[in-house]
């Protein structure tokens with residue numbers, strides 16, 4: 001294996017680390033990951049693993065891209081996909097907050113963030129606010145010059161891959177995410193935390209976990225003992241098990257607990273911009289067709305200054321509880337939430353009152369948000385994605401059904417926003433090409449222009465041209481698949 005000079009330099013720097021001596025290769029992989037998260041990237045670094053058949057499906061999907069009257073070649077589509085997979089493996093280097101403007105002001109949250117950051121004896125990272133999107137605050141991670149303690153500790157805690165990904169984005173470790181912890185660790189002990197890459201670690205592991213299957217994510221301080229997490233004292237099993245102090249992605253561990261529930265929310269930037277693109281106005285009647293957990297629902301209510309009506313529909317009953325508690329915490333008093341299947345939300349009755357609940361008469365809503373179920377491949381960082389081909393293929397038919405209801409429920413002149421948190425062509429540009437062909441009364445609006453009016457266009461790129469979408473049309477779509485956000489897609493229509 002040929003190592004770059006930077007990796008060699010890093011290895012020398014970390015040569016005290018336990019696992020270097022024990023397993024050189026694993027150590028190198030971990031260093032590569034450190035580099036990956038610090039944006040020193042080469043094409044061979046690709047941590048996110050899909051099943052082979054899913055990768056093949058994605059390669060076919062990316063061949064639909066047609067930049068200059070010709071589809072991408074096999075090699076070009078593979079290159080594009082590889083680039084995106086590499087990007088997905090990577091951790092965004094910032095924390096994004098949405099201030100709930102119903103209860104709170106940006107300055108108050110800004111002040112609390114600074115206070116929370118002061119507990120570190122490190123420079124305060126850059127905190128950005130945006131005059132045109134007053135509810136948005138972005139806190140950068142520490143830059144590479146800030147030294148963290150990433151030395152491997154004697155004791156290790158193993159967490160599941162999802163928990164590992166959350167840690168990389170600045171979360172502490174909650175007890176349900178812990179898979180393995182040695183006996184005898186006390187509250188206050190410093191430990192190294194590893195994510196289980198292979199999903200092979202048994203819950204309750206006591207011994208050291210196979211080094212090849214784990215990824216070092218950082219160091220932290222034990223808050224719950226092994227006995228409290230896995231023993232009979234079940235009252236602790238939902239609390240914080242390890243508070244993280246130093247993580248390889250250089251993200252500070254400040255979360256939305258800096259203020260009471262509902263005052264501020266950790267939300268991905270494209271999700272915040274999505275509700276902004278919908279642009280709901282006070283006094284309007286707005287439908288959020290796939291609402292739980294309600295992050296966009298509560299944002300929509302805030303943008304409407306709690307004037308008008310927001311109908312929030314969620315199909316899955318046990319997600320409704322979280323939706324309702326978010327609505328309450330965020331004081332989103334204009335929201336009416338229902339457990340219902342949005343594909344069946346249209347009825348033949350004319351002029352049925354909104355307050356009677358679903359199904360609704362056609363053309364009942366001024367604006368509709370369809371932020372529907374999708375393959376969710378836009379999450380960052382992803383370490384391992386177990387999605388199957390049949391799951392991947394299941395979303396397009398459902399998205400089309402939901403889209404059909406959305407168009408029927410929208411009044412002429414009304415606005416429809418379609419969004420996903422995935423990167424596939426089929427669920428994004430593919431749905432838009434189908435919709436434009438199926439519903440001639442829909443007109444695409446430029447999301448880019450909307451983002452430009454908010455001075456936020458630098459965070460996004462345009463959509464891909466494919467069969468059924470001209471370049472002019474795809475330029476009106478908006479993709480988040482290059483910048484330091486998560487993968488996301490937004491399209492906006494007006495119904496004629």
Ligand SMILES: C[S@@+](CC[C@H](N)C(=O)[O-])C[C@H]1O[C@@H](n2cnc3c(N)ncnc32)[C@H](O)[C@@H]1O
Pocket residue numbers: 271289290291292293294295296297313314315316319340341342343371372373374
């Ligand atoms: C991407 S999530 C929505 C996230 C939400 N908009 C937010 O920002 O918090 C999609 C949601 O749609 C729900 N869903 C799936 N099929 C549905 C249907 N037929 N009708 C209503 N909701 C559905 C899922 O249970 C899931 O909670």
